Amino acid sequence: MHSTFFRLVWLLATVGLAGGLAFTLASPGADRRVFQPGPLTDGHHQIEIACGRCHTPFGGVRQEACLDCHAAELEAALDSHAASIFDDPRNAADLNRIDVRACITCHTEHRPEITAAMGVTLPADFCAPCHESVAEDRPTHRGLSIDTCASAGCHNYHDNRALYEDFLVEQGDSGPETFAGVMPPRGTWVSWEAAEPTPLTAADADAPAAAAGDRALIDAWAGSAHAAAGVACADCHRPAGAAWTDDPALSACAACHELEPEGFLAGRHGMRLAAGLDALSPAHARLPMRQDAQPLVLGCGTCHDAHAVDVRRAAVDGCLTCHDDEHSAAYADSPHARAWARERSGAGPPGSGVSCASCHLPREPRRVAGGEGVVVEHNQNANLRPNEKMIRGVCLRCHSLRLSIDALADPALIRRNFAGRPARHVESIDMARSRRE
Amino acid sequence: MMAAGVAAPARVRKGPHSSRRGSIAFPALRLACVRAAGIGGWVAGFAGAPARVRIRGLLEPARFDRIPGAPARCVRAAGIGGWVAGFAGAPAHVRRPAGSKLAVMMKLLVDRRPPAIAAVALGAVLAACGGGSGAGGDEPGGISPQVMADALRTVIESDRTVYARHVVNRLQDEEQVIEASEHWQDDRALPLPAQMFRMGAELAAEQTDLFRYALLSKWPVNAQNAPKTEMEAAGLDAVAADPSQPFYGTETLGGVDYFTAVYPDVAVAEACVNCHNAHPDSARDDFEVGDTMGGVVIRIPVG
Numbered sequence: 153m154h155s156t157f158f159r160l161v162w163l164l165a166t167v168g169l170a171g172g173l174a175f176t177l178a179s180p181g182a183d184r185r186v187f188q189p190g191p192l193t194d195g196h197h198q199i200e201i202a203c204g205r206c207h208t209p210f211g212g213v214r215q216e217a218c219l220d221c222h223a224a225e226l227e228a229a230l231d232s233h234a235a236s237i238f239d240d241p242r243n244a245a246d247l248n249r250i251d252v253r254a255c256i257t258c259h260t261e262h263r264p265e266i267t268a269a270m271g272v273t274l275p276a277d278f279c280a281p282c283h284e285s286v287a288e289d290r291p292t293h294r295g296l297s298i299d300t301c302a303s304a305g306c307h308n309y310h311d312n313r314a315l316y317e318d319f320l321v322e323q324g325d326s327g328p329e330t331f332a333g334v335m336p337p338r339g340t341w342v343s344w345e346a347a348e349p350t351p352l353t354a355a356d357a358d359a360p361a362a363a364a365g366d367r368a369l370i371d372a373w374a375g376s377a378h379a380a381a382g383v384a385c386a387d388c389h390r391p392a393g394a395a396w397t398d399d400p401a402l403s404a405c406a407a408c409h410e411l412e413p414e415g416f417l418a419g420r421h422g423m424r425l426a427a428g429l430d431a432l433s434p435a436h437a438r439l440p441m442r443q444d445a446q447p448l449v450l451g452c453g454t455c456h457d458a459h460a461v462d463v464r465r466a467a468v469d470g471c472l473t474c475h476d477d478e479h480s481a482a483y484a485d486s487p488h489a490r491a492w493a494r495e496r497s498g499a500g501p502p503g504s505g506v507s508c509a510s511c512h513l514p515r516e517p518r519r520v521a522g523g524e525g526v527v528v529e530h531n532q533n534a535n536l537r538p539n540e541k542m543i544r545g546v547c548l549r550c551h552s553l554r555l556s557i558d559a560l561a562d563p564a565l566i567r568r569n570f571a572g573r574p575a576r577h578v579e580s581i582d583m584a585r586s587r588r589e
Numbered sequence: 590m591m592a593a594g595v596a597a598p599a600r601v602r603k604g605p606h607s608s609r610r611g612s613i614a615f616p617a618l619r620l621a622c623v624r625a626a627g628i629g630g631w632v633a634g635f636a637g638a639p640a641r642v643r644i645r646g647l648l649e650p651a652r653f654d655r656i657p658g659a660p661a662r663c664v665r666a667a668g669i670g671g672w673v674a675g676f677a678g679a680p681a682h683v684r685r686p687a688g689s690k691l692a693v694m695m696k697l698l699v700d701r702r703p704p705a706i707a708a709v710a711l712g713a714v715l716a717a718c719g720g721g722s723g724a725g726g727d728e729p730g731g732i733s734p735q736v737m738a739d740a741l742r743t744v745i746e747s748d749r750t751v752y753a754r755h756v757v758n759r760l761q762d763e764e765q766v767i768e769a770s771e772h773w774q775d776d777r778a779l780p781l782p783a784q785m786f787r788m789g790a791e792l793a794a795e796q797t798d799l800f801r802y803a804l805l806s807k808w809p810v811n812a813q814n815a816p817k818t819e820m821e822a823a824g825l826d827a828v829a830a831d832p833s834q835p836f837y838g839t840e841t842l843g844g845v846d847y848f849t850a851v852y853p854d855v856a857v858a859e860a861c862v863n864c865h866n867a868h869p870d871s872a873r874d875d876f877e878v879g880d881t882m883g884g885v886v887i888r889i890p891v892g
Contacts, residue, residue: 236791239801240790240888241842241847242801242817242842242886289812316772
């Protein structure tokens with residue numbers, strides 16, 4: 153009797169558990185973190201419930217899943233170790249030691265206990281299988297430890313645009329450490345098809361009575377670039393004839409602004425939206441964020457006030473509304489912030505100030521519509537890590553390569569937001585130059 | 590699934606096992622077991638590829654892609670074999686009774702089981718394992734690997750000569766319109782002929798597994814282009830000593846057999862020798878136009 157009863161309980165429990173897990177696994181919207189073998193890296197935890205972005209139904213990881221998001225940046229970085237370089241049978245012996253063609257050889261997810269900087273899960277001497285004899289060709293490298301190639305500020309595995317030898321030789325002929333550079337004027341890339349390019353005034357506001365109650369909002373809009381460009385209330389709040397919304401979606405902005413949302417969706421701020429999830433919130437963040445910012449969600453309007461369209465707000469205040477780490481907190485007292493204050497007060501020329509965006513969402517020359525344009529790169533990750541990515545597009549506008557490399561290799565200086573001088577000197581330029589003498 | 594008692598088609602010969610059908614105690618259980626084994630093999634076969642990625646501890650991350658395709662194909666084929674065996678192993682009355690060819694074949698299989706079933710499954714496995722990525726050169730009347738390599742070399746060498754002479758040498762050295770630079774994106778310059786060659790080889794490799802080609806040298810600018818295999822070293826020595834004769838051989842790399850051909854790569858223009866003689870990473874500074882500076886290596890998987 154008892155035995156029958158317990159068997160029944162066991163059966164029900166087993167069926168219930170298996171059924172529950174199976175249901176969770178099969179429901180696209182369900183929180184499937186129960187199946188996670190370990191936490192994800194800082195770069196992927198934002199989309200951790202979207203298992204299918206990376207995994208096949210049987211749990212494998214597609215190489216294409218990595219490339220779907222990262223191929224464009226690797227190509228732009230002139231990837232020094234592109235898989236195509238090694239896809240030749242003559243490399244079979246090397247690939248047998250370390251198959252560098254697959255992203256997951258070096259970047260394995262869900263393994264925090266072995267994950268180092270940049271999500272690398274190999275031991276730090278991963279260069280050794282192919283480059284351990286480097287000192288034979290490069291006397292300057294004698295005595296250097298093979299586990300410091302990528303951590304000393306000299307080399308990166310993928311992106312060496314600012315670190316390759318000829319560039320070091322060419323740029324390392326030290327001029328002044330710091331000079332009065334300016335950022336190029338910002339371009340705005342819009343498709344006019346979605347709007348009537350006839351300037352509007354407050355009288356043209358076409359918001360319904362319930363939403364038009366806020367007079368200050370209407371006045372701000374009337375003075376904004378949107379009104380000047382003929383963009384009325386309904387163009388954003390009632391896109392394509394849909395019902396009125398107080399919070400226009402990214403797609404409403406993207407109807408005119410094509411390039412900026414692309415970058416936003418490719419970076420950490422927008423990657424949840426790109427993965428079909430709800431928008432990122434400071435509450436999701438692993439970095440320290442301000443307590444009062446926790447309820448915010450990230451869309452264009454979080455940083456940009458679409459009514460006032462003062463992009464300078466987005467350049468610093470937008471960031472500091474949420475970010476509360478040491479580097480962000482130190483900005484106010486940094487030399488960069490002083491330059492920003494000079495520009496804002498009119499004492500410095502346009503483009504001479506250094507805001508958060510100057511470095512993290514920089515203005516970049518890009519070929520747009522057949523011409524050379526300047527686009528604000530809204531993918532904050534494009535210039536983030538490894539931080540030498542930032543050198544050519546950002547640092548060199550005002551600083552020498554020598555100072556830039558040294559500063560970016562000094563974590564304490566970065567935490568102080570570059571108040572002070574680099575603590576040590578990276579000898580890469582000296583080494584490169586010594587080979588040419 | 591058909592109900593028991595459906596008559597077998599008349600034109601199928603009654604086998605010796607038919608009369609024993611009633612003597613098996615649990616035909617349904619036996620059927621279930623055989624089917625389960627078949628389904629298990631099937632699932633294992635398809636899960637084979639991801640499974641090798643997931644078995645941590647047994648396989649380190651760096652080894653993921655090292656396993657050549659053959660074992661995975663074997664597992665998969667075993668799964669398919671198991672599936673077929675599972676179906677064929679079922680009592681005749683639950684199989685499709687229609688008089689189709691499949692039913693006849695199945696019936697014959699059942700009549701001669703288990704040796705016939707084992708033979709079919711084994712045959713499927715062997716066929717899948719043995720069916721490697723041949724170049725088709727062993728078919729009567731097909732193109733031999735050597736002819737294919739020679740033909741590829743003709744195209745590669747012609748394009749390379751045109752680019753070196755009529756693009757780089759003309760625009761850089763003669764008319765001085767634009768330079769060729771290793772950092773051609775940064776410098777808004779022409780890619781070097783060696784880079785042009787390499788980009789083409791990489792693009793081709795993305796599109797086909799029928800062949801691979803590379804530009805190598807005993808005196809490379811990039812150390813990665815020095816000979817790595819015995820066949821490369823022997824081939825580069827041979828074409829340097831006698832550029833009139835290509836070098837042919839076979840080698841096994843990563844578990845795959847290759848027909849390997851090495852052809853001399855000759856300096857066809859001043860631009861070639863000027864750059865190599867001046868480059869700080871070059872192992873030689875005394876090349877002259879007409880010298881064999883390295884070799885084009887073409888590999889074709891065979892067997």
